[in-house]
Amino acid sequence: MLTYQMLLNELNAGKKVVMVTVMDSDGEEETSSQKTYCSRTCFIEDDVLQSDLYPYMQQALTSGELQVIENSGDKLTVIEPFFPQPRLIVLGGGHIAKPLTELAAKLGFSVIVVDDRLFFANKERFPDADQVICESFEKCFDLLTLNAYTYVVIVTRGHRHDLACLRAVVQKQWAYAGMIGSRRRVKSLKEQLLREGYPQDVLEKLNAPIGLEIGAVTPEEIALSIIGEVVSFRRLQNPKMGKDSAIISWTEFDRDVLEELSLGKSEHKAVVTVISTKGSVPRKAGAKMLVWPDGRILGSIGGGCSEGAVIQTALDIIRDGGYKIQKIDMTGTIAEDEGMVCGGTMKVLIESLA
Template sequence: MGTEIYKTLLEDLNKGEEVALITKYNLETKKVEKNIYNLEELEGKNLEYVNKAKEKNLIANIKINDEESVLAEVFKSEHRLIVFGAGHVGYHLCHFASKVGFNTIVVDDRPYFANKEKFGDNIQVICNTFENAFEILDIHEEDYVVIVTRGHKHDKFCLEKILSLDELNYIGMIGSKRRVKIMKEELIEEGYSKEKIENIYSPIGLNIGAVTPEEIAISILAEIISVKRIGKLAVKNEPIKVSNSCELNKDVLEALAKSQNEKMSLVTVISTKGSTPRKAGSKMIVYDSGMIIGTIGGGCAEAKIIKDAALMAGSKNLKIETIDMTGEIAEEEGMVCGGKMTVLIEAI
């Protein structure tokens, strides 16, 4: 049960490809076989497995017989967040967004603001004119775009370029209500689609009374997450339905890809029922020392899994455990959820 395949998986995702990881495992013999497939190459049983995964949360655990099962997982590359403007708000927004799974890109024409030393390796920095940046970036409908440049002129230029493209997942622009109203009226007079303009999130961010650059960045990111997860802005106490998406923990995948024969176990949530802290697809690495990367929800239940996984690390063992968070069991452990979570523990 080596980790080399996760290096390939990460490389495919970094290329923007959508791939399936098919894990065939036998609880009796402890044999595990993993293969990666481009979705366009799938056929036969593997296609059936992936279709079942797509029907759920992009992950399905299919029981073949008493000993053999197949875990089918569909992985998509991270959503891109493109931030025009590397000032104080843009800086904090990029860093917060990269922490919650966005492939983050920042654009600015000022070298003092847009540089790798400032933003680090996890954020792509384009130090160029905004006009040239649109030639470099292949912006498409799956992208999220935020405009927080240093002035009205650059904001309007970026917005005009974006409005000439197909509909995006999200377009947000900073500015006061008055300034935004004037700009929208100007754009409509210039012939831009009124429907597209009305779909712009501006003034940007959830109204949480944000004042500092950090707070404003959080309000923007909260708005983006709401659009990403439920397709609209969340309303307090209103029931919501979260869109299907397998949780991609890039930290876990990167740690697996870079592994140098460390003793570890990979924990994957393969199914859930009821209210659980994390959904199917969540992953966590547990080293023999007890150190972890990732989470399956925290609390007492996770602590037990960590203990078991640490003891298994390096043994080539394989097991399935069910975490019960219902009724008296939940009360005894002080849990706030009320569901069941099944996890696969693979010792590596």
Template sequence: MIANAYKSLLNELDAGKKAVMVTIMNDKGNDRNVSPEKILLTEENLRVYTSIDKLDTLIYQKAQYALETGNIQFIKEQDTITYLIEPYFPEPRLIVLGGGHIAKPLVELGARVGFLVTVIDDRPSFANKERFPDAEKVICESFEKCFNLFHINKSAYVVIVTRGHRHDMDCLRKALKYHAAYIGMIGSKRRVKSVKEQLLSEGYSQEQLNKVNAPIGLDIGAVTPDEIAISIIAQVISYRRLANTLSGSAASPKINWPELDRTVLEELSKGENDPKAVVTVASTKGSVPRKAGAKMLVWPYGKTLGSIGGGCSEGEIIHIARDVIRDGGHRVHSIDMTGEVAEEEGMVCGGVMEVLIESCDK
């Protein structure tokens, strides 16, 4: 079932792992009206080539490339089979240890640029939803015990901005035990040097300490809490978007962070037997409102979930989706946002989107 594939996908993402969903569509004759098939490939599947049903070596290699780069692959094999290969990366999580004056603007900025934010402080007056309305989670617990209440993995970005030297040390000791995408700690150069010397004496390696960004943030001369928060979130973004460059891995391809709409994936994982269509931006060229991978669900009675950009182009796709729901199978439709027609329709973009519409009734 399609629902099982999306349940498994969400499980991988929640574990902080990447995955690739391969959609196989038969383009021959009446087979076009058969619902596409989904195959989920995990990071473990893609590490070493193994024989997987219905996937030849080329498709397997394309899936590996999608996982490495975050770039969706849309492959048409001479009017016989079409493959949509979608990479999925776990949502980036910003873990803010400390709920003080820097944390407040930092949480707001982090949520605004797409991070799921967790704030931890041991003071009820600082660790509450009223103070941090943009945070996904606000945890009131001691810094010694709080690490059991959230997950730190390769998609987590840890910021240590507690109210005191001892708490910073406690948090750093624990954070270094995990493989986070980023660890940063506030403090002056003198204080940071003292912390690193102490941890070296405790047995932490120089390699571990070299991964800590301290003093935290980009050097922009920040002084106020808002400015310091901007410098921190800018550094965190650079680690998210420029991971290969920062690690010195020139051989690795540039990573694109693919679109992910969790509400759409959760709806697809429910397995409810109600007819609907899944709309996916399969490829783009030029200036378009959404990147490849953006998704939308369409029901026959007009309800929609998610978006591929809005406007008249989306209205056209909704109309086609209703036909696909009625007839089954899939369609590929091109939305041209260039030229006089687009201008007359008021489109501000100037590119082309290739959109896949597939039936999904279970």
């Protein structure tokens, strides 16, 4: 699966990617072709795609929403945008960092923890972290890569270390940066950095004191308030507006599924992709699931009996080849009979892969 290898490589490099899948049927044979383009090169590599699909690819990369184009009933084009996995860098390995790392990992963040003490910076203490770095706060940034999908939390044990982290962070690119501390302490640090010549507009973007106002007291509650604020910066167009802000409608995708596909194993299977939804549904467009001939699955499109019906179709597709679009109805008595709390419909694309 060279396409998925390229896709994952670009995502790991911090780039947005769009994958174009063209499903074609002439009445006798069904075929599928895929191409992957990163955001910086996708509009110059293929003249045909550039002229015909450019607006849809641009829309997908801008909005984060999957695009479906049907042509004359015999061709279906699916344009899927993919965004790098959000990365949370926790600077400081103390009592708040531990529950914060656990929560962030459960929410899909790739987590890096940094501390200058080996007793605090070790994998045994942070089993959910993707990386634990034992290094000084002055030097650790030589080992870190920050980009537009990086979220930084500063929870060190002292004023001097906070200052070292801030000096480095304000010079980097990030989606979110927050620091723990009292308003008095935060004000003092900002004033010192201003005197040192750091730009005020960047310092004003710093979220400090950190976290949502939920009355948090315990380390676990404080971690919850912090990750809540981080998620708001990931999901809302204007986090400061809270529930009144519009939601960023990025497509869903399961990284485990992409990693499995990127391995390029020569085995028959089917990939199921949610291509459109209406109403209340358990998964958004872009969610993927793999199905093997023996009934094994990886990923999910929402569970329940409806997923079971899709798995059965996938087994038929694996045997016969080609592809099929299937509608899943979660409305009315169907949802009630299956014990679902949803009330919408989904369309899924089921493809055979070898």
